[in-house]
Amino acid sequence: MLSSVRDMLPSLAIGALLLPTTLAAILPEYDPFYDAPAGYQDQAPGSILRSRRIVTSYIGLIPDGVQAWQLLYRTTAINGTAIASATTVFKPLSPKQDSFVSFHTAYDGSAVTGACDPSFNYQLLAPQVDLISSVEFFLLQAYLMEGYIVQSPDYEGPDAAFGAGRLSGMGVLDSMRAVANFGSTLGFTTTTPKIVGYGYSGGAIATGWAASLISSYAPELNVLGWAQGGTPANLTGTAVFIDGTAFAGFLPQALVGLSAPSAYGAQLDPVINRIITPKGRSILDVSKQICGVENLFTFAFGQIQSTDVQTLGNKVFYEPTIAEVLEKCVMGVNSNETPKAPVYMYHATNDEIIPYANASTLYSDWCADDASVHFTTVANGGHATTEVIGFVGAFNFVNSAFAGNVSSGCSTSIELADSLNPLALGAQLEPVIVQLLNALAVAGRKDINIKNNLQTLNETVGA
Numbered sequence: 001m002l003s004s005v006r007d008m009l010p011s012l013a014i015g016a017l018l019l020p021t022t023l024a025a026i027l028p029e030y031d032p033f034y035d036a037p038a039g040y041q042d043q044a045p046g047s048i049l050r051s052r053r054i055v056t057s058y059i060g061l062i063p064d065g066v067q068a069w070q071l072l073y074r075t076t077a078i079n080g081t082a083i084a085s086a087t088t089v090f091k092p093l094s095p096k097q098d099s100f101v102s103f104h105t106a107y108d109g110s111a112v113t114g115a116c117d118p119s120f121n122y123q124l125l126a127p128q129v130d131l132i133s134s135v136e137f138f139l140l141q142a143y144l145m146e147g148y149i150v151q152s153p154d155y156e157g158p159d160a161a162f163g164a165g166r167l168s169g170m171g172v173l174d175s176m177r178a179v180a181n182f183g184s185t186l187g188f189t190t191t192t193p194k195i196v197g198y199g200y201s202g203g204a205i206a207t208g209w210a211a212s213l214i215s216s217y218a219p220e221l222n223v224l225g226w227a228q229g230g231t232p233a234n235l236t237g238t239a240v241f242i243d244g245t246a247f248a249g250f251l252p253q254a255l256v257g258l259s260a261p262s263a264y265g266a267q268l269d270p271v272i273n274r275i276i277t278p279k280g281r282s283i284l285d286v287s288k289q290i291c292g293v294e295n296l297f298t299f300a301f302g303q304i305q306s307t308d309v310q311t312l313g314n315k316v317f318y319e320p321t322i323a324e325v326l327e328k329c330v331m332g333v334n335s336n337e338t339p340k341a342p343v344y345m346y347h348a349t350n351d352e353i354i355p356y357a358n359a360s361t362l363y364s365d366w367c368a369d370d371a372s373v374h375f376t377t378v379a380n381g382g383h384a385t386t387e388v389i390g391f392v393g394a395f396n397f398v399n400s401a402f403a404g405n406v407s408s409g410c411s412t413s414i415e416l417a418d419s420l421n422p423l424a425l426g427a428q429l430e431p432v433i434v435q436l437l438n439a440l441a442v443a444g445r446k447d448i449n450i451k452n453n454l455q456t457l458n459e460t461v462g463a
Helices: 002-007 131-145 165-181 202-217 235-242 250-258 265-275 278-287 292-298 313-318 320-327 356-368 383-389 391-403 427-443 445-462
Strands: 048-053 067-076 082-091 099-104 149-153 194-200 223-229 343-348 373-378 411-415
Touching (some): 067 165, 149 165, 165 202, 194 391, 235 250, 235 320, 250 278, 265 320, 343 356, 343 383
Parallel strands (some): 099 149, 099 194, 194 223, 223 343, 373 411
């Protein structure tokens, strides 16, 4: 795999490009870069609080042949107060100078150390504890190789508020503002660069909510489209769907994320403290220290709706405060939160993590409120494999959105393939496709290898 990664690097000497102010990655909880400066609350959302050059890398080891910066920027908590977060900006050798892609990786973690943050994992010599970001880095490369500047924000904010969609949406929009404010360094030829957003799974939480909130929160941004797949449009539906399954590990970290101080901690903490059991507290404490994939292994086939975890059992989602918070996390409910730019959605009918019905309902709701949405059903994918199979359509949509060639109105299609043509994105991007084919082989058809490995681990631990 490493040799094919090296083939993706530009032939230009990397050392001449990369002039970092820091080399070894430091966990955000110990890195003073992430500490908001005094008085930042008085800055406008999207203001750059500080910046630095960094070295980004493949799997933490192989330097990426691009220039890269991190920006600390001002954004907004659920209650409207100021918080600070970071975004990583990648600039290819010969960039388009009037546009950028906003890439929302599915870091799916609530670790208070910042170990799951993309801005940490992208750095050279960072231990790759968040495997999702590591794999999705190859998708990000496709946009860089196409000539786009790319930014990838820590949209969960300083408290790693995984699942708090409205906070993530504002975090994305303010990161876009920050990149636009950084335009003179990046060489933009306009103060209003064109933007298209992309995200899958946890990244689709950020993408979908940014698309929903832009009209009221950041109407000045020149966003031309949104591409999202495996969309968790309804957190309650997802929670019920995966509780007790191989993918139940997403639930404790979502509960930790939703109850973060910058999210819904003021409302949820008193309830959680009242109903949590000692075992449940231990589970949540572990989730505050690890990232998404690791949590899958530590809580596979666990049950949040069990009285072993909390005293309300299967009535927990009906508890008034919890139900109220979860209701605020449903996309497509309010007509004034309808995307104005075109949206491309894709989802597997066999998605074992995010219910297909919730995504198709979002499509219907947005279309009923006059959004322009294309919805692709991936017939032969699981949750992980659909990100790969559906990426070609999403990538082509991004290019079309920048070109202004996306049709208005709503439409649907079905993708029957279960693999990729090595030249699906053209000869220039064949190395990216090779890596995606490797990912498909590891996951197995409809994610069968992932499911089997989790089942085997559960049986081994339970033996």
